[in-house]
Amino acid sequence: MNDFADAIEFIFRSRESQTGGVEIGGSQLLDLLGKHLELSAVSMLLAVLVAVPLGLVIGHTGRGAFLAQFIANAGRAVPSLALIAFFVAYVGVGFTNVTLALVLLAIPPILGNTYVGVRQVSPDVVDAARGMGLTELQVLRRVELPLAVPTMFGGIRNSAINVVATATIAPLAGVVTLGDPIINASVYGDAGRLGAAIVVAVLAVLAELLFAMLQRRVTPRGIRSPDRRAPQVRPSSSRKVSVTP
């Protein structure tokens, strides 16, 4: 397992690049990590800002339900590489363009899960809230939103992992992330390629753990008990799998 030993060494100690002249590995990875996280965070923020309000409205009114489900399903089939390549070919390279591509990639799961989260709130509960004199906006904000949060957050978590994973191929579009050693192996060598892959894998698992913790935090206490099962999806599940895709 020499390859792995060499890769681990690459992660912790910098060395000269294959082509010479440039320091790679070790602390240089921190720069790549910073860019990786920046790109992922900006993309996720934008995607949440677009998809959550849209999903809430569609879920509350029931209007455009077809659209929400179509986007959620179609989004799953779009290969991230194809999406990035499409942006490179038609829009060009650069941080803004990669961000847009990642936003498009992140929206479908968030939109779909927000919609399902609101929809699965029992109609009786909504009726009761209306009967108590709550306005539609209040129903949405005080009743449907809190109950939808766990499912919604499952979608956000799903997207976040996906975005962190896809940010790896961002160097193809000119944004130097942790994917750089993977894609430019002629500079970084095989150790760099494997080392970066290990770092990316660890990063994704850490992100998943972080979001799992956050998801538990944002779940209202009343529905937090582990056995409670929502009618359509399990609120606790990170990878929501809809019953009818």
Added chain:
Amino acid sequence: MTLAIPLAQVQLRDRSQGTCESRNGFCPDWIADNWDSYVDPAVRHALLVALAVLFGFAIAFGLALLAHRRRALVAPITAVTGVLYTIPSLAFFLVLLPVTGRGITTAVIALTAFTLLIIFRNIMLGLDNVPDEARDAAAGMGMTDRQVLWKVELPLAVPEIVAGLRVAATTSVGLAALAFFAGAGGLGGAIYADLTFKSNIVVAGGLCLLLAALFDALFVGIERLLTRWRRAVPA
């Protein structure tokens, strides 16, 4: 053993002729002429997805039967398959390379690992959704546990199981687009071969979507075949 991973051979096309191609447009003529070169990657891509879903189903089904009998196993199986699912596909391919080498084996192992969580979770969901009345009725008719499982519970769980397979297949189509990093070919290689040429991107990317749609349709067909009982009940 060295890793030695030359990427897909990047052949820069000669675009000097003042044609649609040199202007980097969307060129129907070029697509018609080069259509043949996409057939092999598409077939390879479909093969990767088919193998991944097939192996994924076989493993997840076994795990689900086990977990159905011993509920305590559900949490650990979900946790392990969840971690496998979390690891980015590209990283997974590369980490496997020193172990399994370049080629289709590496890609199929990684892709299979990704399908496990989705399929396992949906089989469990389907089994859990079987009404207790159906289970009791079957037991009351004198069926053994095994018969209840195979004749009542699993058939009733078919819609959820197939839903899981559909999600697994469409997701795999997307992930397999990076399989060329593992030397397994596929449409990702075709995309990467000329990343800035619009016509190439549209054709290769479009074929990915088409493939996903085909797999989806295939599973819908299978579901209809397996759930004839549904149509016996008036809606």
